[in-house]
Amino acid sequence: MSESALDAVITALRRLPGVGVKSAQRMAFHLLQHDRDGAEQLSVALQRALSAIRNCARCQTFTEDEVCRTCLDPARDASLLCVVESPADQAALERSGGYRGLYFVLMGRLSPLDGMGARDIGLQQLLARAAEPAVSEVILATSFTAEGDITAHVIADTLRSRGIRSTRLARGVPVGSELEHVDAGTIAHALHDRR
Amino acid sequence: MSESALDAVITALRRLPGVGVKSAQRMAFHLLQHDRDGAEQLSVALQRALSAIRNCARCQTFTEDEVCRTCLDPARDASLLCVVESPADQAALERSGGYRGLYFVLMGRLSPLDGMGARDIGLQQLLARAAEPAVSEVILATSFTAEGDITAHVIADTLRSRGIRSTRLARGVPVGSELEHVDAGTIAHALHDRR
Numbered sequence: 001m002s003e004s005a006l007d008a009v010i011t012a013l014r015r016l017p018g019v020g021v022k023s024a025q026r027m028a029f030h031l032l033q034h035d036r037d038g039a040e041q042l043s044v045a046l047q048r049a050l051s052a053i054r055n056c057a058r059c060q061t062f063t064e065d066e067v068c069r070t071c072l073d074p075a076r077d078a079s080l081l082c083v084v085e086s087p088a089d090q091a092a093l094e095r096s097g098g099y100r101g102l103y104f105v106l107m108g109r110l111s112p113l114d115g116m117g118a119r120d121i122g123l124q125q126l127l128a129r130a131a132e133p134a135v136s137e138v139i140l141a142t143s144f145t146a147e148g149d150i151t152a153h154v155i156a157d158t159l160r161s162r163g164i165r166s167t168r169l170a171r172g173v174p175v176g177s178e179l180e181h182v183d184a185g186t187i188a189h190a191l192h193d194r195r
Numbered sequence: 196m197s198e199s200a201l202d203a204v205i206t207a208l209r210r211l212p213g214v215g216v217k218s219a220q221r222m223a224f225h226l227l228q229h230d231r232d233g234a235e236q237l238s239v240a241l242q243r244a245l246s247a248i249r250n251c252a253r254c255q256t257f258t259e260d261e262v263c264r265t266c267l268d269p270a271r272d273a274s275l276l277c278v279v280e281s282p283a284d285q286a287a288l289e290r291s292g293g294y295r296g297l298y299f300v301l302m303g304r305l306s307p308l309d310g311m312g313a314r315d316i317g318l319q320q321l322l323a324r325a326a327e328p329a330v331s332e333v334i335l336a337t338s339f340t341a342e343g344d345i346t347a348h349v350i351a352d353t354l355r356s357r358g359i360r361s362t363r364l365a366r367g368v369p370v371g372s373e374l375e376h377v378d379a380g381t382i383a384h385a386l387h388d389r390r
Contacts, residue, residue, distance in 0.1 A: 004259070005240075005243050005247040005259055006244060006248060006257050006282075008240040008243060008244065009244045011236075012233065012237035012240040015226075015233035015236070016222045016225070016226070016233075017221055017222060017225045018218065018221070023213065027212060028244075029281055029282065030211070031210075031211070031241070032244055032245075032248055032257065033303070034303070036245060039241045039244070039245055040245060041206075041207045042210070042211075042241060043238045043239075043241035043245070045200075045203040045204045045206070046204060046226070046234045046237060046238035047238050048200050048203060049201060049203065049204045049227055050227070050234055050235060050238070053201060053227055062201050062227065062228075064199070064200055086224055087201075088221075088224065108228070108229070
């Protein structure tokens with residue numbers, strides 16, 4: 001059995017989130033025995049992304065330019081600034097078709113256990129961005145998880161101390177749900193926020 | 196949001212076994228935002244493995260040489276040839292400390308649904324290897340799954356037609372198990388093969 005080159009692949013694969021040693025072994029075996037084209041494709045794609053992808057100077061999302069296309073789009077409503085955790089969350093909002101404003105992407109969330117603090121989510125940059133005269137409303141669209149809620153809370157407090165008001169996405173019953181299958185916390189929030 | 200370079204990474208990650216689109220997005224985000232060293236390490240390790248790793252000319256396992264160290268080891272018992280599915284299975288047998296013979300690694304198993312046939316597992320090479328005068332026993336150590344059993348069955352039949360006998364690893368109750376937690380099929384086999 002080869003050691004160094006194979007073990008190096010397994011070690012590198014284990015750095016992927018959610019990949020343990022057994023998964024890494026299976027992935028390495030698959031790539032090197034059954035999908036060498038895939039291994040080449042992954043290696044090249046990573047190199048290309050490392051040199052091409054950076055963070056947008058205005059909103060922090062992934063981009064291959066100085067400023068991303070969304071931030072540069074004159075058709076977007078510059079009075080709305082929506083704060084999300086990740087490019088994936090941003091994409092989910094775009095798919096909803098219900099938002100035409102701009103974004104600020106935290107590229108993470110506050111998580112002391114993972115070492116993610118105010119600096120890591122770009123809180124200062126967000127404050128500067130939210131204080132621009134064009135912005136009339138900041139919408140906090142972090143996840144409705146413990147860490148996402150805390151992140152939204154800290155951002156809302158900090159903005160308020162600068163006299164900037166923010167709103168939060170509504171909590172409630174997901175469209176298409178039957179009530180009996182919705183968890184109690186969601187129903188409690190939907191009751192409290194009834195309109 | 197960047198499209199091409201980021202999407203290329205996500206597409207490449209989806210070729211890994213067990214990785215769907217959500218996992219691939221999470222992995223790409225992690226690598227490009229929080230672990231660029233890890234992305235570089237993975238890319239380089241894959242390139243190195245692609246150029247360094249090949250299949251042993253004698254046993255088919257991964258090696259960086261023409262013939263692997265195990266096949267070249269004069270201390271191994273050349274009269275025993277153990278047939279396993281993968282380098283990981285070979286490593287498991289090595290860890291057991293109970294085997295000092297040589298190996299033939301199928302690098303897969305018969306699986307018509309996945310397009311794995313006799314040629315893909317190197318059945319002809321195995322026949323030639325098992326027919327060498329030094330080999331007195333072929334031990335079939337494929338998995339005790341449906342596909343592993345069928346693979347062992349086909350190999351045993353083919354070897355028998357050439358007058359070569361083979362044995363199969365014993366089925367039975369795993370060491371350290373309490374009987375009440377062992378599945379019925381295993382107990383039935385352990386009863387049948389009692390000694």
